[in-house]
Amino acid sequence: MVSFSQPAIASSDELLFGRSPRPLTTRSGMVLGGGTVYPELNFTLPTMTVEPATLDQIDEHYRQIIQDATRRAAELHAPGLIVEFETVPPMTEHPDWGMRVVDILIDGLEKARDKDGLKSVLRVTPNDNREFVRPPQMRSGRYWDAMVELFERAAAAGTELLSIESVGGKEVHDDALQMCDVGQVIFALCVLGERDMRFLWTQIHAITERHGVHCAGDTACGFANTAMVLAEQKMIPRVFAAVDRAISAVRSLVAYECGAVGPGKDCGYENIVLKAITGFPMAHEGKSATCAHLSPVGNVAACACDTWSNESVQHLKLLGAMAPTCSLESLIYDCRLMNEALADGQPQARQLRDWLARSDAIHDPQAYILTPDSAVRLAKVITDAPDHYRAGKAVALESVALLREGLETDRLRIDERERPWLDTIEQAAADLPDDAEAFIAQQTPMVDPAKCDLGQYEL
Amino acid sequence: MKPIPDLTEAIKTGNRALATEATQRELDAGNSPQEILAALVAGMDDVGRRFKANEIFVPEVLIAARAMKEAMAILEPKLVEAGYEPLATAVIGTVQGDLHDIGKNLVAMMWKGAGFNVIDVGTNVPPERFVEAAKEHSAQVIGLSALLTTTMPAMKQTVDAVNAAELNGVKVVIGGAPITQSFADEIGADGFAPDAASAVDRVRDLVGV
Incomplete structure (x- = not known):
């Protein structure tokens, strides 16, 4: 286990898109975090059933996606291309189905390299299907076996980057979100999530070691993104979603403690905090991911990106072209702008970054805590904490403090009806026990055994 | 129906102690279970209205x-004794x-x-399980969710x-992030709800309560 006892990036001046203290060089020569922001394309099927009878049709979708996308990337002189294949659940459940697509994508990328000299790298993200059993079975069983098999075979076939949107603790976090229960959120993310991540990423790391590839990173997609979407739908307060995001960084960090080297998964909006802590390159998504979901952080999410992603888009025909190709074009233009700013020098790049941050930060609490200035503060609090639980508690309190400061200095607007929640969250976090053992003893009786088997988490 | 203001207020404010105490008090005073239920539902209606208006979370x-x-736990046996039928019974789940x-x-x-009787069949639910649950509980509504x-x-x-099982007028309502009215029309669902608050109105419209 790697321990991050202090942030790799201590000053927000250095927390910038395209540059990471610990860049990653791919086999094709792309240097992620080495001074260039690369587009990262993700895509999915149109509405259709995934079953043996449709596999040929599915192959054809992916073949066309990669052919069209690589052609457009070459035409637009993209400096390189990251392709993420995030499976749909049946493709992880049946690794043979997932591998058909992996092979098609690798073949498509190799053809583009040979024909146009396009540099590229493939990220494969199997689904975490472990929760298909209720309560989730986290460390064995057919869903576990199939997931590990897909990781192994994808790495053996030439996939350089392995990621996952893991779900350990989600069964508790879902209910905690609906009640805005800070204690259960920290329990889900910093106790259950941390334990699951440690187990899972140790296994994934062993696979990458066997094949000479990389653990890229995880995301709090099933956690803080759920909170963000619920806040967008006015189901829960935006300030709660912002605090949940800050706490989620503690959980996502565990992948890097277990050997991940980036780029962190695109939908992990907490990645800016993780970049500050680890110094590894990170994927981000924002305004050019509206094809997948809405968010209040479209610009600020680009502040520290090393790859810039569209999250996902269905393979459908739009007026311009097929949707993945249109999506890629948007990403390439976004990257061109950031790369031009980088080419002009750090002050110019920082100016663009600051515009990206300020244009969002005033409008939403989550955007505010994801600015570079906020991120380095959260990173420091997390690395200063002696364990994951205390990091979760401390970062919850720090994020509330940040939000209050933003409000008091008119750099952040918070709706009147949301403001009492700052007191509620702060009080709830402050009242939590000081040590992890007492905290676990306090929280475990609140867990519904029908939904969560604590034995799966060594509790 | 006679209003019971403090009971309605107890629900509106989520005051569990007052809700149970007032429910028991009204039963002891001989008020009909239906009148007490109406006071409870009035409280939740207000909560639903404020939620829909984005006043609360x-x-x-x-x-x-x-x-x-908690109030219903006290009231339900009395409702059963009085032969009360719920406004509607709905089966709900996330699809396979x-x-x-x-x-x-x-x-x-x-x-x-x-005030609906809700049977939650969980997630990853195969079609036949929805049909079985609807039959078992004589449901008027089936709610399907997908993301x-x-x-x-x-x-x-x-x-x-559901159609093949000829469930005698059971209405299917669907919802979820990628779902639209046109998709509901395309697959022959009876209704579509874009959000949780609207789902109540949709069922009321469909079953006429």
């Missing part, structure tokens, strides 16, 4: 729903292949608050299974 709705649930349940849970909560575009076809399979 889900946790506040859940706190009210918990107060209602899909594990997302927050949206489904929120709809279930809103339906319960509106993934690749599980939307399972909604059609479920609608087809």
Whole structure:
């Protein structure tokens, strides 16, 4: 286990898109975090059933996606291309189905390299299907076996980057979100999530070691993104979603403690905090991911990106072209702008970054805590904490403090009806026990055994 | 129906102690279970209205729903004795292949608050399980949830299974992030709800309560 006892990036001046203290060089020569922001394309099927009878049709979708996308990337002189294949659940459940697509994508990328000299790298993200059993079975069983098999075979076939949107603790976090229960959120993310991540990423790391590839990173997609979407739908307060995001960084960090080297998964909006802590390159998504979901952080999410992603888009025909190709074009233009700013020098790049941050930060609490200035503060609090639980508690309190400061200095607007929640969250976090053992003893009786088997988490 | 203001207020504010105390008090005073239920539902209606108007958040709705649930635990045996039939019985679940349940849970909560009898069959539910549950509980409504575009076809399979089972007028309502009215029309669902609060109105419209 790697321990991050202090942030790799201590000053927000250095927390910038395209540059990471610990860049990653791919086999094709792309240097992620080495001074260039690369587009990262993700895509999915149109509405259709995934079953043996449709596999040929599915192959054809992916073949066309990669052919069209690589052609457009070459035409637009993209400096390189990251392709993420995030499976749909049946493709992880049946690794043979997932591998058909992996092979098609690798073949498509190799053809583009040979024909146009396009540099590229493939990220494969199997689904975490472990929760298909209720309560989730986290460390064995057919869903576990199939997931590990897909990781192994994808790495053996030439996939350089392995990621996952893991779900350990989600069964508790879902209910905690609906009640805005800070204690259960920290329990889900910093106790259950941390334990699951440690187990899972140790296994994934062993696979990458066997094949000479990389653990890229995880995301709090099933956690803080759920909170963000619920806040967008006015189901829960935006300030709660912002605090949940800050706490989620503690959980996502565990992948890097277990050997991940980036780029962190695109939908992990907490990645800016993780970049500050680890110094590894990170994927981000924002305004050019509206094809997948809405968010209040479209610009600020680009502040520290090393790859810039569209999250996902269905393979459908739009007026311009097929949707993945249109999506890629948007990403390439976004990257061109950031790369031009980088080419002009750090002050110019920082100016663009600051515009990206300020244009969002005033409008939403989550955007505010994801600015570079906020991120380095959260990173420091997390690395200063002696364990994951205390990091979760401390970062919850720090994020509330940040939000209050933003409000008091008119750099952040918070709706009147949301403001009492700052007191509620702060009080709830402050009242939590000081040590992890007492905290676990306090929280475990609140867990519904029908939904969560604590034995799966060594509790 | 005679108003019972403090009981209605107890639900609106999520005051569990007052909700149970007032429910017991009204029963002891000889008020009809239906009148007491009406006071509880009035409280939840107000909560639903404020939620729909973006005045309150889900946790506040859940706190009210918990107060209602505790009051109902006292009231339900009396309602059964009095031969009371729920306004509607609804089966709800996330369709096969899909594990997302927050949206489904929120709809279930809103339906319960509106006085419906709700049977939650969980996530990753095969079509035949929806049919079985609807038969078993004599449901008037089946609610289907999906978040993934690749599980939307399972909604059609479920609608087809419901139709094939000839469940005597059972209405199917669908919802979820990728779902639209046109998709509901395309697969033959009876209704579509874009959010949890609207799901109550949709069922009321469909079953006429």
